[in-house]
Amino acid sequence: xxxxxxxxxxxxxxxxxxxxxxxxxxxxxxxxxxxxxxxxxxxxxxxxxxxxxxxxxxxxxxxxxxxxxxxxxxxxxxxxxxxxxxxxxxxxxxxxxxxxxxxxxxxxxxxxxxxxxxxxxxxxxxxxxxxxxxxxxxxxxxxxxxxxxxxxxxxxxxxxxxxxxxxxxxxxxxxxxxxxxxxxxxxxxxxxxxxxxxxxxxxxxxxxxxxxxxxxxxxxxxxxxxxxxxxxxxxxxxxxxxxxxxxxxxxxxxxxxxxxxxxxxxxxxxxxxxxxxxxxxxxxxxxxxxxxxxxxxxxxxxxxxxxxxxxxxxxxxxxxxxxxxxxxxxxxxxxxxxxxxxxxxxxxxxxxxxxxxxxxxxxxxxxxxxxxxxxxxxxxxxxxxxxxxxxxxxx
Amino acid sequence: xxxxxxxxxxxxxxxxxxxxxxxxxxxxxxxxxxxxxxxxxxxxxxxxxxxxxxxxxxxxxxxxxxxxxxxxxxxxxxxxxxxxxxxxxxxxxxxxxxxxxxxxxxxxxxxxxxxxxxxxxxxxxxxxxxxxxxxxxxxxxxxxxxxxxxxxxxxxxxxxxxxxxxxxxxxxxxxxxxxxxxxxxxxxxxxxxxxxxxxxxxxxxxxxxxxxxxxxxxxxxxxxxxxxxxxxxxxxxxxxxxxxxxxxxxxxxxxxxxxxxxxxxxxxxxxxxxxxxxxxxxxxxxxxxxxxxxxxxxxxxxxxxxxxxxxxxxxxxxxxxxxxxxxxxxxxxxxxxxxxxxxxxxxxxxxxxxxxxxxxxxxxxxxxxxxxxxxxxxxxxxxxxxxxxxxxxxx
Numbered sequence: 001x002x003x004x005x006x007x008x009x010x011x012x013x014x015x016x017x018x019x020x021x022x023x024x025x026x027x028x029x030x031x032x033x034x035x036x037x038x039x040x041x042x043x044x045x046x047x048x049x050x051x052x053x054x055x056x057x058x059x060x061x062x063x064x065x066x067x068x069x070x071x072x073x074x075x076x077x078x079x080x081x082x083x084x085x086x087x088x089x090x091x092x093x094x095x096x097x098x099x100x101x102x103x104x105x106x107x108x109x110x111x112x113x114x115x116x117x118x119x120x121x122x123x124x125x126x127x128x129x130x131x132x133x134x135x136x137x138x139x140x141x142x143x144x145x146x147x148x149x150x151x152x153x154x155x156x157x158x159x160x161x162x163x164x165x166x167x168x169x170x171x172x173x174x175x176x177x178x179x180x181x182x183x184x185x186x187x188x189x190x191x192x193x194x195x196x197x198x199x200x201x202x203x204x205x206x207x208x209x210x211x212x213x214x215x216x217x218x219x220x221x222x223x224x225x226x227x228x229x230x231x232x233x234x235x236x237x238x239x240x241x242x243x244x245x246x247x248x249x250x251x252x253x254x255x256x257x258x259x260x261x262x263x264x265x266x267x268x269x270x271x272x273x274x275x276x277x278x279x280x281x282x283x284x285x286x287x288x289x290x291x292x293x294x295x296x297x298x299x300x301x302x303x304x305x306x307x308x309x310x311x312x313x314x315x316x317x318x319x320x321x322x323x324x325x326x327x328x329x330x331x332x333x334x335x336x337x338x339x340x341x342x343x344x345x346x347x348x349x350x351x352x353x354x355x356x357x358x359x360x361x362x363x364x365x366x367x368x369x370x371x372x373x374x375x376x377x378x379x380x381x382x383x384x385x386x387x388x389x390x391x392x393x394x395x
Numbered sequence: 396x397x398x399x400x401x402x403x404x405x406x407x408x409x410x411x412x413x414x415x416x417x418x419x420x421x422x423x424x425x426x427x428x429x430x431x432x433x434x435x436x437x438x439x440x441x442x443x444x445x446x447x448x449x450x451x452x453x454x455x456x457x458x459x460x461x462x463x464x465x466x467x468x469x470x471x472x473x474x475x476x477x478x479x480x481x482x483x484x485x486x487x488x489x490x491x492x493x494x495x496x497x498x499x500x501x502x503x504x505x506x507x508x509x510x511x512x513x514x515x516x517x518x519x520x521x522x523x524x525x526x527x528x529x530x531x532x533x534x535x536x537x538x539x540x541x542x543x544x545x546x547x548x549x550x551x552x553x554x555x556x557x558x559x560x561x562x563x564x565x566x567x568x569x570x571x572x573x574x575x576x577x578x579x580x581x582x583x584x585x586x587x588x589x590x591x592x593x594x595x596x597x598x599x600x601x602x603x604x605x606x607x608x609x610x611x612x613x614x615x616x617x618x619x620x621x622x623x624x625x626x627x628x629x630x631x632x633x634x635x636x637x638x639x640x641x642x643x644x645x646x647x648x649x650x651x652x653x654x655x656x657x658x659x660x661x662x663x664x665x666x667x668x669x670x671x672x673x674x675x676x677x678x679x680x681x682x683x684x685x686x687x688x689x690x691x692x693x694x695x696x697x698x699x700x701x702x703x704x705x706x707x708x709x710x711x712x713x714x715x716x717x718x719x720x721x722x723x724x725x726x727x728x729x730x731x732x733x734x735x736x737x738x739x740x741x742x743x744x745x746x747x748x749x750x751x752x753x754x755x756x757x758x759x760x761x762x763x764x765x766x767x768x769x770x771x772x773x774x775x776x777x778x779x780x781x782x783x784x785x786x787x788x789x790x
Binding site: 003016029031032034035037038043053056062077102207257270335 | 396397398399400401404406407408409411413415416418419424425426427428429430431432433434436438439442445448449451452457465466467468469470472473477497500501504505593595601602603623624625626627628629645646647648649650651652653655656658659661662665666724730732735
């Protein structure tokens with residue numbers, strides 16, 4: 001029995017303040033409605049080059065190779081690990097949240113030996129522990145950490161880890177899925193060899209592509225592999241011949257509409273100015289935090305290494321996670337995230353990323369949360385969230 | 396030195412009559428401009444279910460599991476081989492074109508032993524040769540063939556190969572990238588275990604997703620693996636927990652805008668009616684072939700196993716491939732494909748897929764080709780291409 005066609009596409013209106021996707025810039029939505037081109041059309045090739053160049057600006061790199069991998073952020077993660085690691089290689093991976101654990105899992109699937117450096121959820125990885133791991137293994141090929149851990153809200157400082165990694169002549173892979181476009185990544189300055197991100201966080205595009213930047217050193221390692229990568233779809237040696245070769249060698253048909261979207265999103269980011277964008281993410285996050293604290297809520301990550309893109313809140317005792325988030329979504333049209341992994345049922349995650357990072361969204365989520373919490377019997381302590389946030393906005 | 400933002404997105408207008416992407420239905424373009432939802436939003440989950448159900452209709456299956464894999468057609472290919480094959484498994488793979496060769500390459504990267512069954516480019520795989528391969532190997536896990544070989548224009552008959560494969564208790568994997576939506580696939584009736592396609596051919600959506608259908612038998616094989624698949628991004632066991640689980644377990648953030656696009660495209664396909672759609676592809680292809688032949692051009696695949704979606708033409712002696720295709724693109728706004736692999740520089744590929752398969756496109760490409768060939772000194776033999784095509788349309 002055939003199912004037949006479904007009805008018209010009429011999704012509800014939502015303000016996306018979860019861990020991503022975040023709201024998409026209207027210019028980006030419109031760009032996707034542009035008719036597609038052939039994958040070897042000179043006009044499309046020019047467009048690819050424009051995207052690759054704008055990505056360089058945003059990653060902070062003038063060297064190596066940049067491209068949007070044809071998959072979501074996790075595809076960028078897999079592309080990095082599958083192309084840089086060969087069976088038997090040793091990787092040191094920082095695991096202090098859900099996405100660090102994913103790095104470990106994917107590295108193992110490449111046949112690599114993984115030395116895991118853990119930290120508690122909500123804390124960054126200790127660079128000394130990375131150094132210990134580099135010392136205790138004969139030859140480490142790769143060190144990998146998550147810059148912005150979306151499961152906990154922790155910003156990982158990179159400078160020290162990068163210096164140690166360089167000292168041991170290993171490659172540094174960094175997950176910048178949630179940081180790129182909201183927090184400086186500074187790939188060349190810090191010395192990152194492989195950095196990947198997603199389009200649906202601070203860049204203001206829908207999910208579907210993973211912007212990737214690769215250093216010259218990492219490219220050499222990829223060129224000198226003795227085995228083929230276990231993935232063909234994400235084989236960067238082959239992808240480079242299409243994205244950066246003098247003669248463009250067809251690999252797979254790129255997702256044109258998503259590339260249009262990313263192109264428009266990157267234009268918006270660069271027109272805004274990176275510094276202005278970082279400052280906006282910071283100010284809105286500070287206002288949100290002040291508001292949440294003024295309502296008597298407990299934040300799970302100290303300000304010292306708390307992301308501006310994502311704030312993790314301890315769910316107060318006696319408050320039902322599901323009930324509150326459902327009401328927030330259905331009655332107020334606001335999506336916030338629940339906890340992942342160790343934080344499931346214990347934390348809320350409020351994202352202020354890209355287009356979603358606005359003063360009005362901060363005020364709206366604080367006001368709605370305050371009302372719902374009060375209705376559920378939670379005693380808002382010292383005062384109003386909106387009031388405290390407004391004070392920050394007015395400074 | 397930063398590169399700065401590029402200019403406004405203003406791609407040229409093209410009619411896509413190459414090997415894909417094909418033109419996108421305007422309803423589908425518009426659907427992509429719809430704001431995105433969270434990946435666990437109940438409204439999004441409902442939308443996913445709708446897509447999965449419509450895919451069942453189009454694949455011709457009531458069993459197993461359907462989903463759009465978050466990558467292009469080649470990601471669907473890799474998902475199939477990486478999840479069904481384990482290191483040491485034996486696969487028998489038909490190779491009579493560029494995409495058969497890709498199947499072989501990807502299967503090898505899974506650690507499988509591949510017994511290649513070849514046929515000349517432009518010919519289908521001989522089922523007897525598949526049977527010989529099944530006989531000469533102790534235990535074959537998987538037989539793989541390309542239903543519609545986009546590099547040559549050959550339609551592979553599946554019934555006999557499916558029967559033999561079943562007899563030897565192997566799984567049948569079929570590449571339906573170019574066939575789905577334009578030629579019946581009949582997954583259950585024929586007995587296909589794993590079938591994948593692309594959105595940018597006969598479905599009328601942009602490239603970016605790979606619709607996949609998996610039989611119950613193949614799902615069991617995936618469940619009973621003794622090793623994890625080498626890919627995490629395309630791990631179907633994990634993806635199934637998100638796409639079909641009672642509790643939806645987050646795997647990766649799906650490319651919502653592309654899923655909106657596919658959803659709208661599938662609605663259009665089912666509203667058109669599959670039979671009507673197949674008939675349209677057939678009639679337009681017959682008209683194109685009649686026109687090309689009437690102009691004295693030589694088609695590379697006999698009608699007996701020639702695709703309706705794609706017609707391969709021998710480039711006449713004395714005609715410059717690049718010059719003609721560039722003029723067709725720049726002066727007439729029409730893209731046709733060059734040859735791939737063995738056919739590079741020797742063949743043109745004219746696609747009539749999905750939205751691009753229209754009477755007006757047939758007449759336009761014949762008229763433009765005729766003019767350009769005549770200008771290049773080619774003697775159009777017995778007569779006009781447009782006239783011959785019109786006769787077919789009027790029957």
